[in-house]
Amino acid sequence: MKRLSFMLLVLLFVLVMPEHGHAASGNNKIFLDGKEITAGQSVPVENVNGTVMVPLRMIAENLGYKVDWNQTSKLVTIVQGDTTIKLTVGQNSASVNDKTVTLTQAPILRSDTSLVPIRFISEQFGLQVAWDNTAKTVTITTPQPPSGGDSSQTGGTSGGSGTTTPGDTSTGNLTMVNGISFNNNVLMIALDGSAEPKLSVLNNPSRIVVDIPNANFSDAFGSGQTLDPAKYGTLDATGYPDVKEIRYSLYSSSPYTVRFVIQLNDKKDFGYSVTNDTGSKLAIVDLNATGGLASVNAGTSTDPTNTAPLPGSGGKKVIVLDAGHGAKDSGAIGITGKYEKNFNLAVVLKAAELLKKENNIDVVLTRSDDTFLELSERVAIANNLNADLFISVHANSSSTSVASGTETYYKRDESKAFAKVMHKYLVQATGLNDRGVQYGNFHVIRETKMPAILLEVGYLSNKKDESLLFTEALQQRVAEAIVSGVKEYLGL
The missing domain is CATH 2.60.40.3500 (Immunoglobulin-like)
Structure with a gap:
């Protein structure tokens, strides 16, 4: 639950447009350095799950890149200078000079034309890309030398020059x-x-x-x-x-x-x-x-x-609260369509507010809004802070709607006692079936270096559980249970 020579100019692009997962209107246009390019645009730009997808060959060939298509393996190979990119239709991973890179969206086929995430192409070949959702226009710009200074979008009114450290201009070791x-x-x-x-x-x-x-x-x-x-x-x-x-x-x-x-x-x-x-x-x-x-x-x-x-000074105990999932990772989806990530965050925010009132506790959240973090990044936050306790909050799901109840998981022996204390309060707070303290080989409770537990408060696949989990009263009781469990285990 822890965790950038230069060929042209890089610009990351993900923009949520209307009609997710459907093609944009067929009259969209693509401009390269102010000039419209039309050769090969038999397929329109699409937005797929928030990722802008563009016809690869049309853009690549206008930029002078070499493109090869293997119909049998559905493999696209792009060569520009000493950079070789390989993408396969339907696969979320690509190869950049034999290094694996994860894509936000797998390449897709439309009428024998491959569409790829423009964000990925822009990143690897250094292109400035913008999407005008009103005009349905993609603008691709090759770079201009930056002017520097503190008048950038993040600089604000100048009051002194910022620090920009010269570095390697290649894209391979960013x-x-x-x-x-x-x-x-x-x-x-x-x-x-x-x-x-x-x-x-x-x-x-x-x-x-x-x-x-x-x-x-x-x-x-x-x-x-x-x-x-x-x-x-x-x-x-x-x-x-x-x-x-x-x-x-x-x-x-x-x-x-x-x-x-x-x-x-x-x-x-x-x-x-x-x-x-x-x-x-x-x-x-x-x-x-x-x-x-x-x-x-x-x-x-x-x-x-x-x-x-950092937090933990003055002898305070550092508690890291981890709201499972987030952003693109919704977690379990309830029987009425509710998202686990929202329940997890609601509980963690309530628990954090209560823990902040404790004079001898510092609380840190891995996420405080609808943000996605890799499991390793969540772990890193706790380990880097030398936290005293780590608590990951989740809601469960099952293939059967009968499953119901509350579970608490631990992985390492040093976490078992903490799990038992916390589970006692958690079951009292939910009033759901007591499914016990269980061993679980979950990344965030395996790789953390302090006592760490994972709470499965209830089952979103169970109509009764789901209804209860999304009430303010239950969430507040669970938050209070977390505080009580932490204080008892630490002897505070």
Whole structure:
């Protein structure tokens, strides 16, 4: 439950359009550097599950790429310079110079024409891509040299120059930004690669800038967070009075740089710390320090060794709450169509609010909104923070509608006692059948390094269970049960 030389310019693109899974209107157009290309456009652009799919040969050949189609194996091979991409119709994985890459949507056939995710092609061959949903137009642009400075979409009003670290301009060794979350004034960035974040503090307005050099957004990021055609997005910071806005973008593509900006409200004693653990693939910016911001000159890099510690300081116990599934991964679907991911998040948010009231506990969420994280990223959050306890919240499902009740799972022996304590309170809270404490080989409770349990609160495949699980009263009781179980196990 843990966790970017240059041929042209890269731009990630996933945009939800009307009529998901159906072809867009047949009058859509594709422009390359301002010129409409029509040769080979016998099949229209489509949106399939939120992924824009375009006729491959039409675009590739207009760009001068070599395209080969194997009818027998349904294999598409694209060659451009020293890059070779292989995609197979119906398969969600592709090969880029013999390295496996996951696609958001498998290539499909339409009238003997292969449609592929334009996002994937743009990423691998460095194209700036935009979709105009009103005009049904795809615009493809080859790159222009970036102008730099702090006037980018994530820079705001200039008050000093940001830090952009030159790096490798090839696409083969980029660090991938897989996901972000913001909770308890802590920004967590899941990375896959060796790049080290570079921090700057800028004034007018006050903001902390985090640059990830040699980096790009991954497919997983676009599936879980908002990212517009300009590779720009924002993260919800509602409820955090010190933070006005969090935004992010592909700040530069020569060299590749992903930028995060935490724009602050006027608070003179604001401070922060930053840690980066390449082993657990997690960068953490903690905004809970006092002092430091006002004394830093605009545009200067900061020294994180003189700032505040991560959650768990002062002897507090760190509890990581994990709402299972999220975003594109709905989890189980209930008998009336309700999504497990929504139940999981509702319970976790309620439990977090209760735990925040405990003076000797710090609570961290793997996700606080409808975000997708890989299992390894969820694990990394807990392990990187050296958490004391890890709790993953789920709802169950069965092929039979008769199955009903509450279960608590553990994997490692050190977690069994915690599971027993928690299960006692959980069964009392739900009033459902007691299905006991059980052994389970689940990734998030197997790979975490602290006592870790997984709660299956009830069965969404059971009409009675589902109806109960989606009531505020039951969710609140489960949240209170989690708090009681944590306190009893820790002796608090």
